[in-house]
Amino acid sequence: MSDALPASIGTVVIGGGVVGACVAGFLADEGQDLLVVDEGRGAGSSANAGSLHVQMQSRFMRLYPENVPNMELQLPLYPKAVAFWRELAGSLNADFDLKMTGGLMVAESQDQLDFLGVKAKRERQLGLDVEILDRAQLDAIAPYFGPGIVGAELCANEGKLNPLLCNAAIRSWILARGVLLAEGVSVAGIARSGTGFAVTTTRGTVTAGRVVLAAGSGTRLLAAGMNPAINIPAVAEPLHMNITEATAPLISHLVQHADRMITLKQFGTGQIVIGGGWPARQDVPGGHAEVELASLIANASLAQHIVPSIGNLRIIRTWAGLNTSVDGMGVLGAVPAIPGLFVAIPGDAGYTLGPLSARLVADVMLDRKPGEDISPFRPERFE
């Protein structure tokens, strides 16, 4: 949409990534009129690498041990979020290259395996389908690991998908439902106006009855600028990703490590995507993230250490994207202090949780009872 924005609309969704787009899609399915405003094009989701995370990521547990109780609070949502992706593929009649092949978190020492054992026990209590495998059991289902791997935690609920296919299908869906999509448009401020809002953008002001903040880490500043100011302590995590050229099917699982930062998986294209939390640099808050050589070296060399045969593959591209982290949980629902304002930040694994989180927020906006208890994720918990 390159022309002027509408003067007024029912709902403005700020952020056109997977969450904002899906909120808009679910509301448009019910006949509501919406405008999605996105500073970039496809927002953060354009950089996602397609892991469907379920088990607690050792990276977050290590980085933010104080968040572990919150991570456990949201954990039961994860397998449901993965199942919801599958439902969405069905209802959109789209091919997401979605594979529910399970995830392996590998260990290189008895200590690491013990850590996984403790983690798995807790996860089982919270409803996840996990088990600990020794090396022989691992080789039976994943005969490609290097000599240093002693065992792994298998989480049957995990999988992967190709975000490029998902984003394209979701975009087609919402455009077909009549959602207006304004890309390359920034929001300067949101003022309350009558019973609604006046959203000032780089392409004019739009009045709307309701506003959804689905701008990832950008939500923090938008919320802080409201009257009254709303505290949503979302921070951007600039992360590094790599992709190789194609090879024959080799790695069916989503692979992680108990003590090192990595995700490793193979797309249907045959390409292997290597990521897992190595930092990118972001010189200006809110600006573009740039890849760093240190992360490329560390991430790629770790990948061949875990799966040696991919050492002969070539990396053809790297990129950086922004993950959003809050307190180990998502921020979902209505903001009580400002009627008509909603927040939709999914949580640590934003893409995995994206469509289900959007569904839950859309349900609240449609005055339906969400299918899950979202009270732990209420936006006012930081006040």
Added chain:
Amino acid sequence: MSGFVIEFEGEPVQARAGESVAAALTAHGIRGFRVTRSTAERGVFCGMGVCQDCLVEVDGVPGKRACMTVVDRPLSIRRQRHGAALAPVSDAMPPATIDELAVERPELLVIGAGPGGLSAAIAARKAGAEVVVLDERRSPGGQYFKPVAVAGDDIAPPDAQHREGLALVAQTRAAGVVIRSGVSVWGAFQRLEFAATSDKGETRRYLPRAVVVATGAYERAWPVPGWELPGVMTTGAAQTLWRTARRLPGRRVLIAGNGPLNLQLAAELHGGGAEVVAVVEAAGSAMRAPAAVAAMALAAPGLVAQGLAYQWRCMTGGVPMLHDMVVSAVEQRPSGLAVTLAGGGATRVLEADVLCLGYGFEPSNELLRALGCRHDHDGTRLVTVRDADGQTSVAGVYALGDCTGLGGARVAAADGTLAGLAAAAGLGHAVGPELARLGRQAASAAQRHRRFQQALWDVYRAPALAIAQVPDDTMICRCEEVRFGAARAAISDGLADAGSVKRATRIGMGPCQGRYCRPLLEALIQEATGKAPYETSGFAPRPPFRPVTIRDLAGKP
């Protein structure tokens, strides 16, 4: 003749020591190298390590560019099949950190050993700077000099252009410059950090105090149905086969494009024994632009004489010159490539074994863009913003030659001297009166050769590619095998920027990193939306700028 017997798919092939695998196989009539996802064969296209279409497996190691792999021992070569299985590996290397990479901290790093880079290195060294030159090819000289890499009684000796290159390389070495050949610089990061991997698989980090980027150019795409067929290659690729390996690209060669390089190639291949079916020039005859010819003669009489000599050799050799015509389609027939030419409302079909396309160049500016150097888009291509001494918008980064916009080898050499002196001065070295005089001479030579280049472009002025006329079933992205129709469909779905079309269609996601499709996609977007391309409208620069093997990042076992 010294040589080796190499194997291709189990069949023996006699190769010359020092030639590329691509040259050896081409000389034996082998044109199909990599096999794509759709099981189509691809051959040598760019001949300079850019397009990734000549990939082969060498001694079991996948992903080797045949054009960049030198025959220095008996080799076993196989076609690189898309998505081929990996051989099991048991010797995992430990995870590495950046601190384990070898680091070099040259005072001045020069990237590219063509006429511009070498001239910059000489000038900076003379002013007292410690200079390291990195170059991807096995021998320095770049795409202009293309040094002869083979030896033997049956090998035509170096010509004047070769000898000029050898002299420049010798002068560079004599000045005390370190030249490292076979080293690919694939990463450029903030604060002048560079990553490079050698053809032996060793990765190093370079942390220079200043850098001169002289990475040249590669040929633009000429997208017509069939331009991805084996046997269709760039003029530069055919010239590399002949000038470096003394191998002909084929028996019957059709050369088509716009500009004097096509004429030079025709003269060289004719002299080497090929049947040059025709030279097809998009521009009219030079006789239609007498003022421009006169301007060229005034600016650089030697170059005009050289051009006339090429023309004379073609004429006396009976090579037909077809003006005001372009290639509009290529088709593989059992007897060879059927090439359709169009112009003036007429078409005709010529048959050849090899079609060379030389329709102009595109700057190799990815390192400069990654460093954050500002660029302007002149409507056709990006031009690096820099001052008369080559200083870019980023402190300590100098740039010159075809990677900054196009100007040819002579302009690059002159600008190289200026940039080398400026870089040395910026590093605190005194530029004495003798060097200052050298600088003034270079400045005036640069000016003169720019006038020549401008007049040359006037002589060769031809209609631009009519992007609207390219049929939907024509390949736009060679790597991912995406056709124009898919690009047009995505744009008419409302995707109005290159990045979004890339993510929706996979255009530009292959190993060449969008070098050929990106300008085509931008032209399609401009045609559909009226939005002219600008500095950042193309694909963002993403390292590695050459695919890099994971093993080569992990150090040695």
